[in-house]
Amino acid sequence: MRIALIGYGKMGQAIEKIALERGHEIVLKIDVDNIDQFTRENLANADVAIEFTSPHSAYDNVMKLFEYNVPVVCGSTGWLDKYEAVEEYALQQQCAMVYASNYSVGVNIFFEVNKRLAELMSSHPDYTVSMEEIHHTQKKDAPSGTAVTLAEQVIQRIPQLKKWVNNMSDNPQELGIISERIDPAPGTHKVLYSSEIDDIEIIHTAHNRTGFATGAVLAAEFIIGKKGLYGMKEVLGL
Numbered sequence: 001m002r003i004a005l006i007g008y009g010k011m012g013q014a015i016e017k018i019a020l021e022r023g024h025e026i027v028l029k030i031d032v033d034n035i036d037q038f039t040r041e042n043l044a045n046a047d048v049a050i051e052f053t054s055p056h057s058a059y060d061n062v063m064k065l066f067e068y069n070v071p072v073v074c075g076s077t078g079w080l081d082k083y084e085a086v087e088e089y090a091l092q093q094q095c096a097m098v099y100a101s102n103y104s105v106g107v108n109i110f111f112e113v114n115k116r117l118a119e120l121m122s123s124h125p126d127y128t129v130s131m132e133e134i135h136h137t138q139k140k141d142a143p144s145g146t147a148v149t150l151a152e153q154v155i156q157r158i159p160q161l162k163k164w165v166n167n168m169s170d171n172p173q174e175l176g177i178i179s180e181r182i183d184p185a186p187g188t189h190k191v192l193y194s195s196e197i198d199d200i201e202i203i204h205t206a207h208n209r210t211g212f213a214t215g216a217v218l219a220a221e222f223i224i225g226k227k228g229l230y231g232m233k234e235v236l237g238l
C-alpha cells in the first residue's frame, strides 16, 4: 500500500514506523513547511492518505483529499463541528473515509465497555457520572476527541444527562469532563460513577502512541477499495 502522510508530527512519525514494519511504502509526507507539495499530482501516486494534523487544518485537508479522490484515514480531533459537512459531501460524491477519535484497539474495546456500563447505570440515578482525561501539554484541543466520544456514548444512554461541559459540574443535567495537561501522558481517560456508598470507575491508559498508529494503519488497509464513511467499529469488527 502506498501511503501519503498528511501531518508528520508525533503521530505521522509513529504511523510511518508501523506502516514500514507492515510492508507498506510512504510516498509523500506533508507538513507545514512543505505544504506546497500537497497537490493532486503528488497524491495521484498514493493509494490512501493518513491525516493527523490539527483541529484547524483537518477539515480543509479532508475536503482536499476527497477532491483528489484519495481514500482518507483521519485522526485529527477537535474539528467535529464540521463533520456533518464532510459527511454530506462524502455521501454525495462517493468518497471513502475512516474517522475515529481514537484508533487504538484498547480504546475501542473501552468504548464498548463504556456503553454497556452506561446502560447498566441508567437505572441508578444515585450515582453521579463524571470524566477525566490527561494528555501531554502540546495537545491543542480540550476535551480530547476520545473524551467527547465517551461523553456522547454516556449521554445517549442516561436520560437525565443533556450535555457535557469541560469542567466539574453540580448540575445533574451536565456531564463534567476535567482535562489535565501533564507531560508526557500519551492519553488517559477515566469514567467515574460516584455515590455516597461507593465508586465505580473504568480507566484506559495509553503507555505510548503505538496503539493509535497501528490502528490508523489497519484502517488504511481496510478503506482501500471501499466507498463511504466508516469508524473503527467496522475496521475491528466490534
Ligand SMILES: NC(=O)C1=CN([C@@H]2O[C@H](COP(=O)(O)OP(=O)(O)OC[C@H]3O[C@@H](n4cnc5c(N)ncnc54)[C@H](OP(=O)(O)O)[C@@H]3O)[C@@H](O)[C@H]2O)C=CC1
Pocket: 006, 007, 008, 009, 010, 011, 012, 030, 031, 032, 033, 035, 052, 053, 054, 055, 057, 061, 074, 075, 076, 077, 078, 100, 101, 102, 103, 104, 212
Ligand atoms: N485519533 C487518534 O487515535 C489520535 C488522534 N490524535 C490527533 O491527531 C492530531 C495530531 O496529533 P500529533 O501528531 O500528536 O500532533 P503534532 O503537533 O505532533 O503533529 C501535527 C503535525 O501536523 C502538522 N500540520 C499542521 N497543520 C498542517 C497542515 N495544514 N497540513 C499539513 N500538516 C500540518 C504540524 O506541523 P507544525 O508542527 O509545523 O505545526 C505537525 O507536524 C491531533 O489533532 C491529535 O489530537 C493524536 C493521537 C491519536
Ligand SMILES: O=C(O)C1=N[C@H](C(=O)O)C[C@H](O)C1
Pocket: 077, 101, 102, 135, 139, 140, 143, 144, 145, 146, 147, 186, 187, 188
Ligand atoms: O492529541 C493526542 O495526543 C491524542 N488525541 C486523541 C484525542 O483527542 O482523543 C487520541 C489520544 O487520546 C491522543
